[in-house]
Amino acid sequence: MKPLPKIVQWQFQKALSVSGLPHPDADQLTAFVELSLPRAERTAVLEHLSLCSECRQVAAFAEAPVTLPAVKLRNTRSWRPVLAWSMVAACLLIVAAFVLSSRNQRKELAEAMLQQLPATQKSSRSASPKDNLEATSAKQPTAGTVANSNAKKTAGTIRHQVIASNMPQSSPEAPQSRATDAMDDAPDKDKSAHPASSEIMAGAISTTPQTAPQADDARAKSANDMRESFAPSVPNTSAPNSNIDDRYPRWTLNSDGNLLRSLDTGASWQKISIPGNTALLHSIATVGAEVWVGGASGALYRSTDEGGHWIQVTPAMGGEPLSDDVISIEFATAQRGRFVTSKQEVWATADGGQTWSKK
Amino acid sequence: MKTPSFTHSPDTLRLLIRELHLASGGEKFGLDLEQFHIILERISAKYLPAASGAADVCTFYKSLRVEELALARACAAGDEAAWNAFLSRYREKLYDMALHIAKESSAARDLADSVYADLYGMSRRDGKRVCKLASYAGRGSLEGWLRTVMAQEFVNRYRKQRRLVSLDEENEEGIQFAAVESERSPSIDPRLEAAVGAALTALAAEDRFVLASYFLDEHTLAQIARTLGVHESTISRKVDKLTKSLRKQMVAEMVRHGMSRRQAKEALEADVRELTLNIREHLAPAHAQESARQAFPEKEVKARTSEGPA
Numbered sequence: 001m002k003p004l005p006k007i008v009q010w011q012f013q014k015a016l017s018v019s020g021l022p023h024p025d026a027d028q029l030t031a032f033v034e035l036s037l038p039r040a041e042r043t044a045v046l047e048h049l050s051l052c053s054e055c056r057q058v059a060a061f062a063e064a065p066v067t068l069p070a071v072k073l074r075n076t077r078s079w080r081p082v083l084a085w086s087m088v089a090a091c092l093l094i095v096a097a098f099v100l101s102s103r104n105q106r107k108e109l110a111e112a113m114l115q116q117l118p119a120t121q122k123s124s125r126s127a128s129p130k131d132n133l134e135a136t137s138a139k140q141p142t143a144g145t146v147a148n149s150n151a152k153k154t155a156g157t158i159r160h161q162v163i164a165s166n167m168p169q170s171s172p173e174a175p176q177s178r179a180t181d182a183m184d185d186a187p188d189k190d191k192s193a194h195p196a197s198s199e200i201m202a203g204a205i206s207t208t209p210q211t212a213p214q215a216d217d218a219r220a221k222s223a224n225d226m227r228e229s230f231a232p233s234v235p236n237t238s239a240p241n242s243n244i245d246d247r248y249p250r251w252t253l254n255s256d257g258n259l260l261r262s263l264d265t266g267a268s269w270q271k272i273s274i275p276g277n278t279a280l281l282h283s284i285a286t287v288g289a290e291v292w293v294g295g296a297s298g299a300l301y302r303s304t305d306e307g308g309h310w311i312q313v314t315p316a317m318g319g320e321p322l323s324d325d326v327i328s329i330e331f332a333t334a335q336r337g338r339f340v341t342s343k344q345e346v347w348a349t350a351d352g353g354q355t356w357s358k359k
Numbered sequence: 360m361k362t363p364s365f366t367h368s369p370d371t372l373r374l375l376i377r378e379l380h381l382a383s384g385g386e387k388f389g390l391d392l393e394q395f396h397i398i399l400e401r402i403s404a405k406y407l408p409a410a411s412g413a414a415d416v417c418t419f420y421k422s423l424r425v426e427e428l429a430l431a432r433a434c435a436a437g438d439e440a441a442w443n444a445f446l447s448r449y450r451e452k453l454y455d456m457a458l459h460i461a462k463e464s465s466a467a468r469d470l471a472d473s474v475y476a477d478l479y480g481m482s483r484r485d486g487k488r489v490c491k492l493a494s495y496a497g498r499g500s501l502e503g504w505l506r507t508v509m510a511q512e513f514v515n516r517y518r519k520q521r522r523l524v525s526l527d528e529e530n531e532e533g534i535q536f537a538a539v540e541s542e543r544s545p546s547i548d549p550r551l552e553a554a555v556g557a558a559l560t561a562l563a564a565e566d567r568f569v570l571a572s573y574f575l576d577e578h579t580l581a582q583i584a585r586t587l588g589v590h591e592s593t594i595s596r597k598v599d600k601l602t603k604s605l606r607k608q609m610v611a612e613m614v615r616h617g618m619s620r621r622q623a624k625e626a627l628e629a630d631v632r633e634l635t636l637n638i639r640e641h642l643a644p645a646h647a648q649e650s651a652r653q654a655f656p657e658k659e660v661k662a663r664t665s666e667g668p669a
Binding site: 006025026027028029030031033034035036037038041043046047049050051053054056057058059060061062063064065255256257280282296324325327342343 | 406422459460494495496497498499500502503504506507508509510511513514518562564565567568571572575576578582584585586588589590591592593596628
């Protein structure tokens with residue numbers, strides 16, 4: 001925020017020495033602070049306060065101290081993002097460590113393989129493809145179980161993949177299909193011989209040499225296969241490098257109080273307008289496809305279809321509808337949630353917003 | 360409270376007052392309907408314009424906190440039961456409020472005791488006990504009013520202490536070496552002063568309140584937002600917007616009076632100690648300076664005596 005020029009601040013300061021203005025009495029100041037003055041009177045008090053530093057001081061002291069719900073809110077605000085981001089960072093570190101270590105292992109194995117290549121080729125030529133298949137199947141665990149298997153099995157998988165990437169291949173589609181099948185069949189740990197793996201090995205051993213770019217492509221595909229083979233350790237398979245559930249759109253509010261939605265995991269954002277809403281939006285909460293948005297003057301909206309349709313929710317207590325700003329919303333489930341108003345009131349629901357209780 | 364449905368006539372007003380009296384529970388503190396009626400009339404005479412109709416009066420009466428009003432006025436009248444009720448509700452809170460304001464235990468105790476003495480009516484005027492609770496009008500909550508009274512007392516005390524600085528402290532602060540305030544500096548461009556004055560005068564009261572609270576009183580955005588009953592981000596945007604627009608207006612005003620844009624921008628960064636300007640002429644509405652209400656009588660008198668040649 002850009003500071004006010006010093007000269008303006010100085011002149012304001014001088015303005016505060018203005019005396020002789022009629023001061024509002026304690027009743028008016030109290031009603032002002034409690035937001036219960038009629039509009040005309042409130043404007044007059046505000047006019048005075050804008051010129052009288054002492055009355056501003058009194059008004060500031062006369063504010064009720066922040067109550068417990070506000071403290072809870074502050075704690076929620078301050079710790080939840082920290083914990084969430086710490087978890088994200090930890091997940092990323094684990095994935096990065098896996099990738100780095102597997103790369104190193106792959107490099108070492110590749111070097112070892114290059115040294116042993118003539119011998120391998122020789123033995124592969126002498127043995128029948130069927131024999132090779134059986135041998136490979138016996139050694140190789142299912143691709144999807146790599147993350148949970150012991151070191152020996154992991155080394156075995158990596159070795160086979162290095163072979164697949166360095167050795168010539170008869171079918172360019174083979175690695176892709178293997179990767180897909182490996183992902184699909186990952187939970188099936190009891191299979192002794194994986195058909196896709198067999199296919200790769202067969203291709204790897206019995207094909208003719210390829211040109212250099214083809215070999216690079218194969219290497220890149222193999223690297224992808226490696227990453228995908230570790231995918232079971234990451235919760236969301238559609239986005240291996242993120243632990244955010246990308247089945248649902250991402251939501252945010254910009255500084256102008258507009259609602260934004262991203263359908264491509266944050267790469268691009270679209271402004272979403274809620275029909276009939278003119279209030280600035282201040283807070284948002286999502287539970288799966290369900291979205292709650294709150295804003296100025298009691299604006300509260302709910303969408304159960306990722307923002308396709310919106311329903312205005314008007315909580316009321318004793319016949320008085322909510323009119324304060326909704327400054328924070330939290331929903332633990334689609335049914336249970338709460339929001340906090342600018343008056344530090346906490347409204348809670350246990351039935352998805354049909355009824356509300358105020359604390 | 361049940362809202363009566365009737366047209367606003369003197370009869371309906373009387374009916375409303377009877378209902379409010381019942382709702383206030385003043386009877387149990389010895390506050391009868393007649394006394395209650397007089398109290399309401401005095402309050403409306405104080406706050407409502409003389410030409411207000413019965414409808415305005417009804418609306419005004421309905422906005423009052425009649426239960427707390429009856430309690431406070433019964434306390435002021437010396438009713439034992441009312442005092443017991445008052446003390447059970449607010450005795451502990453008085454100290455908590457004082458601690459919230461003074462931030463320090465002994466000062467808080469001192470402040471709470473002082474306000475309690477005023478509430479109880481330890482001072483006398485024309486031989487009669489003067490009870491501060493008699494001035495409570497029920498426009499806000501009684502608890503909020505007590506907090507405001509305490510804040511006023513605290514600010515008054517602070518002002519007194521600030522004026523009664525000892526000679527030793529003045530010496531420590533080097534005040535005896537302070538330069539005598541010079542006459543108007545001839546090097547300051549009057550166009551700058553006019554531009555600043557014009558920009559400040561054009562501000563709406565709420566905008567001026569926000570700027571003064573944020574930049575001069577150093578209140579937080581959250582504090583200001585609570586006072587105005589809006590969200591913190593609204594205040595943040597407002598401060599940002601106002602700061603930019605003030606700068607823009609002042610530069611434009613100076614350019615309009617013949618300065619180049621660069622000169623105008625440089626002038627805004629001028630050393631404020633070189634400037635003198637009677638800001639009152641720019642900011643204080645003339646009509647507002649004519650009369651002073653007696654909410655802070657002591658403050659006003661002393662402020663006038665201490666007022667310098669601004």
